[in-house]
Amino acid sequence: MFKLKYLLPLLLFIYINLGAGLKHPLHVSTTEVSFNAKEKSLEVSCRIFTDDFESILVKLYKQKTDLSEPAMKAKMDEIVKKYLMSHLQIKVNGKPTVLKYIGFEIDHEATNIYLEVDKASSFKAAEVTSTILYDQFDDQMSIVHLVNGKVRKSSKILFPDKTFATNF
Template identity: 75%
Template structure:
């Protein structure tokens, strides 16, 4: 119950600061890993404030960034893919898995990134190592949701911690 209340309060704070035009005081990202039993895949999505994400991409890759510019879509795809692959790792059933980058989209003040892992016949355990934006903020919080069927396990990871593991 405390986790649900915390998430509601966090979402309220984020919505309030964004709608009020205030630069957000929280440095938070969300990652969800869902097991799709029918397709035998892990579906992964990350949600990151676009201004923070553009800042770290520009800092790390020393290039102009504009995630919302259609003319830069291919270049941005390459940077996003490279960054996410170096800051998000997943183990399924104790083995590291290769994530296939699907793409990203802008949703108001956030960037949603989509990935997929194929050929996961069953899911008994998941470990997520997440250091998204750790190279920009030392107060970064990562909210991680792991979903299998009707079971949802969630946690927050606070810098410098970076892992969440669970069994189903």
């Protein structure tokens, strides 16, 4: 008879080893666009699972990618900026904006990317087009939050859809 004291460590061993080879089941990114009335700017942040993000960067740019390696920070900034500039567009009051890349940081299993739009006028309508990780997953979901003062509007965009637009 198999003793109970051996069963628990065996099950734990199997669980840990099976779980180590599995990726997370969700393919999701989050983008938040907040209007800063005092600075007359849009503050933009994107949150993407780091393993998924690194996979697409390697696939597209065919170079070693390690977002958590301090020695590679400058090189990683280049490709993160290049990727985001081609996969995220924001319109305010019907007009395209110019995104300025600020940087990125790793937060546990996610990468936070920061961008800004200078000289943003009052914010009556906004449109976000996101194709972040669409070239990697056909079940990608983008969650978008638009914040104007105390008003927050959110939506999820499911592949193949790309755009969330709203009025304030």
